[in-house]
Amino acid sequence: MSTAIQARSGETLIIANREFTSRLIIGTGKYRSYDQMREAHTASGAEMVTVAVRRVPLDRSSESFLDHLDPALQILPNTAGCYSAEDAVRTARLAREALQTDLVKLEVIGDPTTLFPDNEQTLEAARVLVKEGFVVLPYFNDDLIMAKKLLDAGCAAIMPLAAPIGSGLGVQNPANLRIMREQLPDATIIVDAGVGTASDAAVAMELGADAVLMNTAIAEAQDPAKMATAMKLAIQAGRLAYLAGRMPKRLYASASSPLTGNIK
Amino acid sequence: MRVYVNGEAKELSGSISLAELVTQLDLPATRIAVELNRAVVRRSDWSATVLHDEDRLEIVHFVGGGSV
Numbered sequence: 001m002s003t004a005i006q007a008r009s010g011e012t013l014i015i016a017n018r019e020f021t022s023r024l025i026i027g028t029g030k031y032r033s034y035d036q037m038r039e040a041h042t043a044s045g046a047e048m049v050t051v052a053v054r055r056v057p058l059d060r061s062s063e064s065f066l067d068h069l070d071p072a073l074q075i076l077p078n079t080a081g082c083y084s085a086e087d088a089v090r091t092a093r094l095a096r097e098a099l100q101t102d103l104v105k106l107e108v109i110g111d112p113t114t115l116f117p118d119n120e121q122t123l124e125a126a127r128v129l130v131k132e133g134f135v136v137l138p139y140f141n142d143d144l145i146m147a148k149k150l151l152d153a154g155c156a157a158i159m160p161l162a163a164p165i166g167s168g169l170g171v172q173n174p175a176n177l178r179i180m181r182e183q184l185p186d187a188t189i190i191v192d193a194g195v196g197t198a199s200d201a202a203v204a205m206e207l208g209a210d211a212v213l214m215n216t217a218i219a220e221a222q223d224p225a226k227m228a229t230a231m232k233l234a235i236q237a238g239r240l241a242y243l244a245g246r247m248p249k250r251l252y253a254s255a256s257s258p259l260t261g262n263i264k
Numbered sequence: 265m266r267v268y269v270n271g272e273a274k275e276l277s278g279s280i281s282l283a284e285l286v287t288q289l290d291l292p293a294t295r296i297a298v299e300l301n302r303a304v305v306r307r308s309d310w311s312a313t314v315l316h317d318e319d320r321l322e323i324v325h326f327v328g329g330g331s332v
């Protein structure tokens with residue numbers, strides 16, 4: 001956000017005492033090249049990027065993927081690909097050891113076709129990780145009751161999906177996000193997964209999300225850097241619209257000009 | 265003796281430390297993490313950790329990814 005706009009809205013995103021100016025968090029997968037990824041990251045203005053943990057290949061020397069990231073970026077390791085609480089906890093512990101960060105984007109997947117989260121396993125893993133001092137950001141179904149349980153477990157923020165991961169369908173259940181915002185006014189809500197284009201990100205923010213995390217919408221755009229810019233602006237616009245408070249919807253017209261004084 | 269690294273069997277000539285194994289495998293020394301029999305081994309403990317027959321190790325690094 002430009003300094004002027006930020007000063008007007010007077011706010012930053014805070015996650016467990018870390019302050020972010022940008023409300024866009026982005027992924028590091030699916031780019032056609034490292035250069036393209038870096039350009040998109042720069043254009044997005046994001047200050048935090050998420051990375052996955054995988055076995056290191058033993059048959060070849062591999063350069064560190066992290067060397068391709070702007071060192072100024074906060075790295076948010078994720079437990080992507082885990083299908084049980086146990087594997088997610090192990091992955092989070094490894095990530096913390098390797099990066100010396102307590103941040104973790106917790107993901108426990110329940111099904112390979114939809115990539116929908118396994119909420120039960122996610123909650124179990126969240127409880128363990130919070131006890132171990134992690135700052136847990138869990139990906140979960142857009143469900144208010146689950147959101148409350150994750151917050152009660154001590155998660156620093158909650159990350160409901162907008163639509164299936166990588167689907168680009170946009171916010172499929174705006175009512176759920178709106179209810180979550182209204183019922184959990186103090187929670188940090190980061191919409192994670194499902195955004196396809198800039199208007200989707202704006203909608204998420206207008207519904208009251210504190211931030212949006214996305215990967216495919218930028219990486220699979222024809223021009224990722226341009227889409228990253230669009231996302232940055234959409235998130236700023238959506239945030240401002242949310243703060244501004246939209247007019248109520250009406251079924252019928254409401255004239256903007258005086259109804260009297262017309263010439264006869 | 266034999267240990268398993270990322271699911272792959274590795275024959276070792278004698279008893280070596282975890283730090284020596286990482287060197288032998290020519291792995292980068294930074295921003296990787298090691299789990300030995302499902303427990304993370306802190307980097308500062310690699311040298312003092314002697315491997316045993318049938319030990320199972322997971323050695324990870326970071327790759328691009330958003331979700332799943």
